[in-house]
Amino acid sequence: MREGVLVKPYERLEKEEVDRIHEASLSILADPGILVHNGEASKIFEDNGADVSAHDGYWQVSIPERLVEECVKKAPSVIKLGARNKENDLIIDGKEPRVRFGTGSETNVILDMDVEDFVSKKSGIARQFPVFQRRRGTVQDLCQSAHLCELLENVDFFLRNVNIQDDDITDDNKDVNKFYASLNNTTKHVMAGLTNLEKLDDVIEMAELVSGGRKEPIISFIACVTKSPLQFVRDSTQNLIEMTRRNYPVVISVSPQGGSTAPIQEAGTVAQQNAEILAGVVLSQLVREGAPVFYGSNPLRVRMDNLDNMYGAPETNQYYIGGVQMARFYGIPCYSAAGVGDSKFPGIEATAEKMISHLFSSLTGAQYVHYAFGLLEGTNTLSFEQLILDDLHVGFCKSMLREQNIEEELRDSLEEIREVMGTSHKMFTRYARKYTRSGAFIPFYSFGGDGNETLIRVRARKEELLSTQVDEIPEDIKKELFPKFDVLERIR
Amino acid sequence: MIKGRRNKEDEDLEGGSVGEPGVTELVEEALKGKIEPKKIIESINDAMVTVGKKFETGEYFVPDMLASAEAVSVGIDVLEPHLLKGGKTKEKFVVATVEGDIHDIGKNIFAMMLKGAGFDVIDLGTDVSADEIVKTVKNEDAEIIGIGLSALLTTTMGNMGVVTERLRAETLEKNVLVGGVAVSKEYADEIGAIYCDDAFEGVDKAKELIKKG
Numbered sequence: 262m263r264e265g266v267l268v269k270p271y272e273r274l275e276k277e278e279v280d281r282i283h284e285a286s287l288s289i290l291a292d293p294g295i296l297v298h299n300g301e302a303s304k305i306f307e308d309n310g311a312d313v314s315a316h317d318g319y320w321q322v323s324i325p326e327r328l329v330e331e332c333v334k335k336a337p338s339v340i341k342l343g344a345r346n347k348e349n350d351l352i353i354d355g356k357e358p359r360v361r362f363g364t365g366s367e368t369n370v371i372l373d374m375d376v377e378d379f380v381s382k383k384s385g386i387a388r389q390f391p392v393f394q395r396r397r398g399t400v401q402d403l404c405q406s407a408h409l410c411e412l413l414e415n416v417d418f419f420l421r422n423v424n425i426q427d428d429d430i431t432d433d434n435k436d437v438n439k440f441y442a443s444l445n446n447t448t449k450h451v452m453a454g455l456t457n458l459e460k461l462d463d464v465i466e467m468a469e470l471v472s473g474g475r476k477e478p479i480i481s482f483i484a485c486v487t488k489s490p491l492q493f494v495r496d497s498t499q500n501l502i503e504m505t506r507r508n509y510p511v512v513i514s515v516s517p518q519g520g521s522t523a524p525i526q527e528a529g530t531v532a533q534q535n536a537e538i539l540a541g542v543v544l545s546q547l548v549r550e551g552a553p554v555f556y557g558s559n560p561l562r563v564r565m566d567n568l569d570n571m572y573g574a575p576e577t578n579q580y581y582i583g584g585v586q587m588a589r590f591y592g593i594p595c596y597s598a599a600g601v602g603d604s605k606f607p608g609i610e611a612t613a614e615k616m617i618s619h620l621f622s623s624l625t626g627a628q629y630v631h632y633a634f635g636l637l638e639g640t641n642t643l644s645f646e647q648l649i650l651d652d653l654h655v656g657f658c659k660s661m662l663r664e665q666n667i668e669e670e671l672r673d674s675l676e677e678i679r680e681v682m683g684t685s686h687k688m689f690t691r692y693a694r695k696y697t698r699s700g701a702f703i704p705f706y707s708f709g710g711d712g713n714e715t716l717i718r719v720r721a722r723k724e725e726l727l728s729t730q731v732d733e734i735p736e737d738i739k740k741e742l743f744p745k746f747d748v749l750e751r752i753r
Numbered sequence: 754m755i756k757g758r759r760n761k762e763d764e765d766l767e768g769g770s771v772g773e774p775g776v777t778e779l780v781e782e783a784l785k786g787k788i789e790p791k792k793i794i795e796s797i798n799d800a801m802v803t804v805g806k807k808f809e810t811g812e813y814f815v816p817d818m819l820a821s822a823e824a825v826s827v828g829i830d831v832l833e834p835h836l837l838k839g840g841k842t843k844e845k846f847v848v849a850t851v852e853g854d855i856h857d858i859g860k861n862i863f864a865m866m867l868k869g870a871g872f873d874v875i876d877l878g879t880d881v882s883a884d885e886i887v888k889t890v891k892n893e894d895a896e897i898i899g900i901g902l903s904a905l906l907t908t909t910m911g912n913m914g915v916v917t918e919r920l921r922a923e924t925l926e927k928n929v930l931v932g933g934v935a936v937s938k939e940y941a942d943e944i945g946a947i948y949c950d951d952a953f954e955g956v957d958k959a960k961e962l963i964k965k966g
Contacts, residue, residue: 695766
């Protein structure tokens with residue numbers, strides 16, 4: 262099992278303030294309620310005592326306090342996520358501030374990096390520089406991404422992070438191929454959204470074949486139920502209903518934008534987001550009592566010059582913290598976000614932006630932190646080089662927040678201090694050996710250099726990782742799987 | 754040796770092996786078993802070559818290397834009385850942090866590594882005047898193969914030149930190795946010393962001095 266890091270959470274909201282936001286969200290759910298663009302969902306709400314009024318193509322649903330409170334209590338605190346390799350299983354407990362990091366987004370663009378020699382016209386000095394090229398992501402990129410994430414130790418789960426846009430990928434074969442590409446290249450837990458709801462049962466059947474009948478699901482889903490502010494989208498709502506019926510874990514993912522689709526005030530965005538997620542929780546528990554759902558918090562602030570998303574903004578981090586605290590208040594596992602910035606290229610600027618949210622998200626004790634690895638330019642671009650750098654920096658965060666064992670550390674240290682003071686060299690290095698090897702900290706910064714050299718080293722590391730074998734799905738299972746599902750020949 | 758354990762009390766790289774014989778016990782046992790001291794030295798050298806390789810490939814970190822060097826130096830201490838019988842003595846090396854400077858991490862690492870490489874190290878400590886170095890060299894003259902000087906500060910680095918000058922004035926023609934953050938190859942050339950990028954290169958250069966005689 263992947264333990265994650267248990268932290269002493271940093272909390273921005275006092276207990277009474279959490280209560281206030283909870284009350285505010287209840288009040289939002291009652292008035293104005295939510296606009297539901299899905300007939301089945303509005304019927305479910307209505308049958309369970311919500312006040313529903315029909316409009317042209319949507320229903321306005323006012324959810325009474327009592328119904329919210331009841332349903333939130335039914336949502337489980339603990340979600341067990343399986344993986345192809347049991348050592349990568351995750352037990353997510355919504356009440357415990359134990360942090361794990363994974364990938365995320367469905368990036369459209371892959372940023373390739375090459376290294377070229379340049380000669381200065383002025384001084385004649387020759388140097389190597391990275392050069393970048395943008396292109397559309399393919400299913401093979403998704404395979405490579407899963408492969409890298411399998412080998413990077415700080416990636417705790419794999420959320421498909423490439424939008425596969427090959428010419429032969431269609432609405433009919435996209436879901437099977439994105440799940441296969443992920444499952445075949447990593448033995449960690451795989452999570453993704455669904456393109457075509459008709460393929461849900463195919464994907465589940467394939468995953469169950471691959472898992473060999475394990476009880477814990479090796480895949481789980483994301484449903485972006487809400488379009489902020491407070492509107493349930495027709496198809497994603499249907500996705501949530503169907504995934505919940507099959508008892509598969511689902512993230513109720515919402516993304517209010519402070520300043521455009523939500524109030525810019527921190528408390529306002531946190532309260533609105535909370536209402537949006539709670540409405541999803543209510544629906545899931547009405548469909549199936551005890552259905553495993555994540556509190557999917559991805560709030561952000563927008564830029565005031567063009568209303569684009571501003572992931573690197575301080576307010577984005579403030580909203581994140583609020584989301585995590587509210588999730589813990591309900592004891593529902595929190596799917597939170599980190600590591601998104603506005604920089605277009607890997608390296609220093611990107612890392613600086615990402616580190617702020619890596620630190621805050623881990624400090625808050627969010628249980629399931631997605632995005633984090635390799636994203637650039639918001640959530641639009643994926644860079645494998647940045648992915649490798651992020652692995653190192655997420656490792657720094659995990660190291661920094663690890664639990665301390667004061668008694669053992671002091672016992673050893675006092676002994677060492679007395680012994681070392683009796684030597685001529687007065688060096689403690691000998692005693693650092695076992696800690697260096699325990700994996701408790703990172704021995705040194707492995708990619709140090711100026712910005713360009715660093716990236717060139719990271720690229721070499723990428724090549725090395727990609728040429729390292731990973732455990733694919735066993736051949737006998739593949740044989741059984743291919744006649745049933747339309748998996749592209751080139752990724753088999 | 755490879756585990757860097759001086760004696761049975763020591764931990765290995767992962768914190769285990771306590772209670773198992775370390776270098777001290779193993780060398781004593783080998784001597785009791787009438788194994789020739791020369792043979793023991795050879796196997797110690799082989800072990801140190803292995804440690805060096807592990808360091809180069811990134812398997813070992815500096816703490817591992819220093820722990821092994823310490824273990825070697827302890828092993829050689831046990832062997833020494835037996836080696837003297839055979840008429841062979843260790844090469845002497847003087848190390849010091851120069852006058853005005855108290856920064857001695859580099860000097861200490863160098864001293865540990867030198868001991869591990871089988872040198873008899875005379876460590877004069879920090880803030881050492883040119884006079885004291887010259888006096889030591891005079892007292893021990895015939896046996897001293899080299900002098901290692903270290904300085905962290907640009908303000909104290911100049912005292913390295915004072916030392917080389919004084920040695921020349923006294924016609925004590927000794928090889929002087931210099932190192933430390935402030936020191937450059939250019940400066941070493943200027944004062945007639947041998948530049949070392951770090952303590953590990955320093956040990957390699959010290960070994961070369963033995964070869965040259």
